[in-house]
Amino acid sequence: MQIDFTKMSGAGNDFIVIDNRQSVFSLTHEQVRTMCARRTGIGADGLVLVETSESTDFRMNYHNADGYPGTMCGNGGRCAVWFAHLLGIRPAAGRYRFNAGPGTYEAEVTGEESVRLHMLPPTDFRDDMQAGAWNCHFVNTGSPHAITYVNDLDKIDVFAEGRAIRHREELFPGGANVNFLEVTAPDALSIRTFERGVEDETLACGTGTVAAALMSYRLGKVASSPVKVTVRSGETLMVGFNDAMDEIYLEGPARVVYRGTITL
């Protein structure tokens, strides 16, 4: 089976994006893992299928690199919108509505390879959860995120420490993505994320970035919206929100890296 794909980067969080509006592909867990494998496959944090939807412009069907369906992917959603724009799914519109999991999302193209995604309200804020030596907070922003604050982000062994927290099922049933945050200004953070389903540190995580900004505002660690969040790739994502946290956006780059064909 030959599959045409587009490799995309959402601030360094990278994805294999496939136009599956004709429902040609029904990829197995092993096929997704094979495609996402860094050394022997295309290599990606996840795989996005853009599919038809009866009620919106398209459906985003997201899988993590481990081959299993993921929960909401913020950077993947932003890449899917730019991909839809390039496909001309709604020519000259610029504003899109799409389904992802149980949710419906809105987004707009804000410039060349720049997308603003409107996120659903967060749920399940929790504080002061002790994961070994780490005092964690938790919130679900479409995906589950554990959050801990550090003073020197570059010195953290994100793989080892993040993996240990990720598997604390007694604290986070089903596991969680793990975010290490450093507050750098009254409106700015730096973040590093160990991602569930990738089982490694990623260069960015959209729902993690949103979790970081909302948690930090709620705890009084940042003073205003929007919050500028510097991710591991060095790029910046913007998170804007109102005090009620029922209007939230994630904005940043969504780039085409290359296009290719793979034979499975």
Ligand SMILES: N[C@@H](CCC[C@H](N)C(=O)O)C(=O)O
């Ligand atoms: N990188 C994504 C998060 C994808 C889902 C996450 N790995 C999970 O399984 O919870 C993002 O940009 O939000």
